[in-house]
Amino acid sequence: MALVNKVLVVGGGIGGMSAAILLSRQGIHVDLVEQNPSWAPDGAGITISGPTLRSLREVGVVDEVLAAGGFWNAIDVCDANGNVEATVPIEPAIGAQDLPGAAGIMRTTFADILGRATRNSGTNIRLGVTFEMITQDAEGVEVLFTDGSRARYDLVIGADGVNSQLRKLVKPDFPGPRFTGQGSWRAVVPRVAKNSTIYMGKTIKAGMNPISATECYLFVLDKREGMDFIEPGMWPQLLAELLAEFGGVIGDFRRALLDCSLSKPRLLYRPLIGHMIDGPWHRGRIVLLGDAIHATTPHLASGSGIAIEGAIILAEEIERRRSLEGALLAYAGRHYDRAQLVVSASGRLGEIEREGGSKEEHTRIIVETQNALRFPI
Numbered sequence: 253m254a255l256v257n258k259v260l261v262v263g264g265g266i267g268g269m270s271a272a273i274l275l276s277r278q279g280i281h282v283d284l285v286e287q288n289p290s291w292a293p294d295g296a297g298i299t300i301s302g303p304t305l306r307s308l309r310e311v312g313v314v315d316e317v318l319a320a321g322g323f324w325n326a327i328d329v330c331d332a333n334g335n336v337e338a339t340v341p342i343e344p345a346i347g348a349q350d351l352p353g354a355a356g357i358m359r360t361t362f363a364d365i366l367g368r369a370t371r372n373s374g375t376n377i378r379l380g381v382t383f384e385m386i387t388q389d390a391e392g393v394e395v396l397f398t399d400g401s402r403a404r405y406d407l408v409i410g411a412d413g414v415n416s417q418l419r420k421l422v423k424p425d426f427p428g429p430r431f432t433g434q435g436s437w438r439a440v441v442p443r444v445a446k447n448s449t450i451y452m453g454k455t456i457k458a459g460m461n462p463i464s465a466t467e468c469y470l471f472v473l474d475k476r477e478g479m480d481f482i483e484p485g486m487w488p489q490l491l492a493e494l495l496a497e498f499g500g501v502i503g504d505f506r507r508a509l510l511d512c513s514l515s516k517p518r519l520l521y522r523p524l525i526g527h528m529i530d531g532p533w534h535r536g537r538i539v540l541l542g543d544a545i546h547a548t549t550p551h552l553a554s555g556s557g558i559a560i561e562g563a564i565i566l567a568e569e570i571e572r573r574r575s576l577e578g579a580l581l582a583y584a585g586r587h588y589d590r591a592q593l594v595v596s597a598s599g600r601l602g603e604i605e606r607e608g609g610s611k612e613e614h615t616r617i618i619v620e621t622q623n624a625l626r627f628p629i
């Protein structure tokens with residue numbers, strides 16, 4: 253007999269959609285509610301690391317992601333004016349040597365691809381809906397939805413992101429995500445290079461990762477004292493100030509920011525928050541997934557990867573265990589160390605950048621963590 257027959261996924265982001273696809277594949281009835289009526293995420297580009305590509309193959313969407321996005325097998329390390337000083341190859345993930353070292357894609361395009369795969373999996377999707385009340389007993393979870401409907405489930409998965417509401421039912425004492433002292437700037441710009449490029453300024457570094465044959469996204473992190481709201485009208489000026497130490501292609505972009513000559517200056521600023529919550533990651537029949545339980549800063553471009561790996565492990569444990577409690581304990585047990593590695597290493601990289609710390613330690617952490625993540629889950 254199946255461990256669960258009917259599952260609710262709360263949150264149609266990267267982790268929630270992956271879980272819905274994988275569980276539907278086992279013949280489980282999956283309902284998914286997403287509070288955003290348009291289902292379109294914010295954001296410029298997202299980097300898909302080699303290990304994340306390997307996981308996306310398991311979810312069944314890697315070919316579509318690679319066809320719509322951009323990919324690369326090396327990073328060009330450049331000076332502040334864009335002169336290439338070194339080219340560092342990226343090893344593909346183990347077990348995925350036929351895939352590129354890394355890829356990038358617009359977040360909206362990635363969400364469309366995963367959204368289509370979720371619909372095709374047979375998942376019953378409701379947009380603009382969330383839960384109003386949840387109660388559980390030994391045999392199931394009773395959910396009242398904001399559209400007034402009710403249903404009973406064997407399992408509820410909280411994949412509702414870094415500010416998860418479901419988390420209150422599983423980890424009521426958790427005080428909330430922590431501001432990390434950095435903000436992230438991203439902008440979609442024309443693609444200028446085959447590889448991913450890093451530009452080493454005097455005090456900060458910027459990078460550009462391809463997201464299609466013709467576009468890439470520029471990323472830069474800056475030191476911030478707090479999470480104050482920054483009016484989007486101010487973003488071009490502030491980003492231009494931040495990029496003042498760069499010439500070359502970034503200098504050109506900076507001038508375009510200042511004279512507003514960019515045709516589509518798709519910019520985004522986000523203060524960075526994060527957390528790593530101790531296991532177990534469930535209470536009774538409610539379990540958390542992805543950023544709801546481990547939210548990382550983007551220094552290793554692996555947040556979506558660990559959300560998808562979590563979905564794969566959760567689905568595998570549900571398929572092979574004899575008790576739900578055993579499956580949910582095994583999910584956190586198998587996934588904790590990898591998620592913790594990404595969150596803590598990314599956090600340390602941010603600290604080094606804020607404090608102007610050791611460049612050697614920064615490089616060592618990136619190399620060691622990426623090598624560890626190349627191993628299969």
Ligand SMILES: Cc1cc2nc3c(=O)[nH]c(=O)nc-3n(C[C@H](O)[C@H](O)[C@H](O)COP(=O)(O)OP(=O)(O)OC[C@H]3O[C@@H](n4cnc5c(N)ncnc54)[C@H](O)[C@@H]3O)c2cc1C
Nearest residue numbers: 263265266267287299382412413542543550553554555556
């Ligand atoms: C600035 C920045 C850059 C990043 N860059 C990268 C990168 O390059 N590569 C990478 O791998 N990772 C990156 N990440 C991390 C990555 O975006 C996340 O780790 C990933 O999106 C987590 O997926 P998730 O499904 O857990 O959450 P999300 O993708 O946030 O999805 C949560 C979903 O739940 C919905 N929701 C929320 N509350 C409710 C509710 N109550 N009811 C119903 N629905 C709800 C939301 O609308 C959303 O659709 C970045 C993160 C940040 C902040």
